[in-house]
Amino acid sequence: MKAEAFLQCSQCKKILFSVEFEQLLRVCPHCGHHHRLLAKQRITATFDPESFEELDKEISSLDPLEFPDYEEKLEAAQAKNGATDSVISGWAKLDGMKVSAAVADFSFMGGSMGSVAGEKITRTLERAADAHCPAIIFCASGGARMQEGLLSLMQMAKTTAAVQRCRENGVPYISVFTDPTMAGVLASYASIADIILAEPGALIGFAGARVSKQAGVSKAPSDFQTAEWVLQNGMIDKIVHRREMRTTLTNLVKMLSWRLVKHG
Amino acid sequence: MAKTWKEWERPLIEVEENIEKLKQKAKASPEAEREDLLKRVAEFERRRDNYIEVMYSRLGPWEKVLVARADQRPYTLDYINSIFTNFTELEGDRRFGADHAIIGGPAYLDGEPVMVIGHQKGRNITERQYRNFAMAKPEGYRKAIRLMEMADRFGLPLISFVDTPAADPSVESESRGISEAIAASMLKMFELEVPSVSIVIGEGGSGGAIGIACASSVLMLEHAIYSVIPPEGCAAILWRMPDKGAQAATALKLTAAWAKEFGLIDEIVAEPKGGAHRDAIEAAGLAKEAIVRHLKLLKKKSGSKLKQERYEKFRKMGRFLSENPVDALAKTR
Ligand SMILES: [Zn+2]
Numbered sequence: 334m335k336a337e338a339f340l341q342c343s344q345c346k347k348i349l350f351s352v353e354f355e356q357l358l359r360v361c362p363h364c365g366h367h368h369r370l371l372a373k374q375r376i377t378a379t380f381d382p383e384s385f386e387e388l389d390k391e392i393s394s395l396d397p398l399e400f401p402d403y404e405e406k407l408e409a410a411q412a413k414n415g416a417t418d419s420v421i422s423g424w425a426k427l428d429g430m431k432v433s434a435a436v437a438d439f440s441f442m443g444g445s446m447g448s449v450a451g452e453k454i455t456r457t458l459e460r461a462a463d464a465h466c467p468a469i470i471f472c473a474s475g476g477a478r479m480q481e482g483l484l485s486l487m488q489m490a491k492t493t494a495a496v497q498r499c500r501e502n503g504v505p506y507i508s509v510f511t512d513p514t515m516a517g518v519l520a521s522y523a524s525i526a527d528i529i530l531a532e533p534g535a536l537i538g539f540a541g542a543r544v545s546k547q548a549g550v551s552k553a554p555s556d557f558q559t560a561e562w563v564l565q566n567g568m569i570d571k572i573v574h575r576r577e578m579r580t581t582l583t584n585l586v587k588m589l590s591w592r593l594v595k596h597g
Numbered sequence: 598m599a600k601t602w603k604e605w606e607r608p609l610i611e612v613e614e615n616i617e618k619l620k621q622k623a624k625a626s627p628e629a630e631r632e633d634l635l636k637r638v639a640e641f642e643r644r645r646d647n648y649i650e651v652m653y654s655r656l657g658p659w660e661k662v663l664v665a666r667a668d669q670r671p672y673t674l675d676y677i678n679s680i681f682t683n684f685t686e687l688e689g690d691r692r693f694g695a696d697h698a699i700i701g702g703p704a705y706l707d708g709e710p711v712m713v714i715g716h717q718k719g720r721n722i723t724e725r726q727y728r729n730f731a732m733a734k735p736e737g738y739r740k741a742i743r744l745m746e747m748a749d750r751f752g753l754p755l756i757s758f759v760d761t762p763a764a765d766p767s768v769e770s771e772s773r774g775i776s777e778a779i780a781a782s783m784l785k786m787f788e789l790e791v792p793s794v795s796i797v798i799g800e801g802g803s804g805g806a807i808g809i810a811c812a813s814s815v816l817m818l819e820h821a822i823y824s825v826i827p828p829e830g831c832a833a834i835l836w837r838m839p840d841k842g843a844q845a846a847t848a849l850k851l852t853a854a855w856a857k858e859f860g861l862i863d864e865i866v867a868e869p870k871g872g873a874h875r876d877a878i879e880a881a882g883l884a885k886e887a888i889v890r891h892l893k894l895l896k897k898k899s900g901s902k903l904k905q906e907r908y909e910k911f912r913k914m915g916r917f918l919s920e921n922p923v924d925a926l927a928k929t930r
Binding site: 391392393394395397398400401447448449451452455477478479481482483484485486487488489490491493494495496497498516517519520521522523524525538539540552553554557558566567568 | 764766768770771772773774775776777779780781783784787788803804806807808810811823824825826831834835848849850851855856859861907908911912914915916917918919920921
């Protein structure tokens with residue numbers, strides 16, 4: 334596929350130079366809109382160059398419920414995205430410091446969490462707890478993966494239990510809400526991190542637009558479920574511009590893990 | 598179009614009505630005819646019982662949804678009143694306000710104190726509004742967390758009754774952090790060093806349900822449902838047709854049998870013939886037997902062992918393909 338030299342910002346509709354847009358980590362120079370990143374782009378934008386070592390590549394989704402069209406949807410997503418599922422996990426470094434990291438990719442079936450995503454998040458947190466390294470998780474998800482039914486719901490419990498392991502071992506865990514962080518992911522491991530950061534403008538909420546509409550969420554404020562609204566309500570700690578994310582994470586991780594470093 | 602509860606139970610209701618009419622007629626009839634009429638009543642009753650047995654032994658996924666949601670079905674307080682004594686409801690979340698969709702407090706189970714929590718539905722419009730249709734707000738989960746902490750502090754086993762369509766999706770719930778409240782409630786359950794038993798008695802509705810269902814033993818009533826999304830919501834997403842709920846219910850495999858098959862619950866608790874709503878007392882008796890049996894086993898274990906085993910149980914949940922021989926081995930276990 335030939336890269337286009339120009340593209341249009343979906344928010345302000347202004348024309349952007351592709352090269353400049355990529356250099357700005359896909360943040361619009363005119364309106365500041367943070368366009369979504371693929372997991373691979375996120376890794377490059379955040380961690381030390383060449384430091385990411387992907388793990389858990391050997392696991393992939395089954396279709397345990399024989400759910401209508403699930404296999405086809407999975408195959409299509411795999412072909413389009415090049416990844417096996419919605420989360421990439423492994424070791425990474427931030428300013429030389431080893432961290433256990435997971436990055437979700439909304440472009441893979443809406444970043445939905447089924448058995449594979451749940452397992453990868455759990456392993457990420459367990460590796461952090463066992464190796465006494467900080468955990469960093471970038472969230473991007475519409476919620477639990479409907480096509481795996483109750484198995485997906487149980488990933489909420491499983492990942493939450495793994496957060497408990499980090500806490501017990503005194504290992505810091507930071508989650509970053511990117512656009513969008515919703516439903517089953519928000520209501521499990523994402524919301525119980527020691528520190529929660531978010532990107533500007535990210536959609537963050539429990540109920541999807543469809544459910545909210547049914548529940549008569551007509552009197553919702555105009556900025557309902559945005560990172561800014563969620564911050565105002567005290568549910569997250571800080572909104573961080575994408576170009577500042579690496580520095581902010583590095584700074585926080587170093588302060589919270591001084592004891593781990595001191596004792597080796 | 599999926600059948601409603603009324604449409605589905607109509608044949609049975611008609612038989613019941615006919616039996617009642619015959620009984621009235623027998624009462625008013627001279628003695629000579631009465632005996633014959635009573636014989637017919639007995640015959641009708643026998644046929645009705647047969648019908649109920651066959652009907653309830655063959656419930657499809659959608660019929661389970663109807664039964665699980667039926668407003669005659671016993672709710673948490675019905676079970677509490679049958680199973681425990683001295684239940685003393687405690688209402689404060691110490692944060693924002695009282696929530697009536699999740700109730701809880703200490704009670705005696707066969708003379709021993711326990712902590713009970715559960716979603717509470719309402720039977721009529723007033724009750725339903727008061728209970729917010731058993732859709733808990735953040736304060737409901739935060740109250741549950743308080744009660745769990747207290748249970749842990751004073752060594753009371755925790756028993757939770759799960760029966761909710763979903764957590765409350767309103768703007769106010771969002772503004773007070775419904776997601777964090779659910780996650781924190783699950784996290785608290787994983788910290789507990791006292792025995793815990795959860796029982797899904799009706800609707801196990803997604804995040805709202807799992808928020809108070811991370812127990813050492815998870816039980817599920819025979820006709821209860823447990824699902825990641827309501828079938829109507831699933832149908833709306835899949836086919837843009839919420840009225841295809843019946844097809845979605847089948848696809849979601851939301852029955853107790855499937856939950857057991859996938860290793861996501863520990864035991865299916867039988868219901869009285871014709872469902873829990875035909876005999877709430879018997880239903881509570883069956884539930885109590887299972888709860889007591891599980892608690893007895895769990896009480897023998899230390900707090901750290903309970904924590905570890907609970908972790909390992911939930912840790913195994915999920916089905917995926919792995920090319921790693923260690924994982925593959927674990928699968929065939
Ligand atoms: Zn723009």
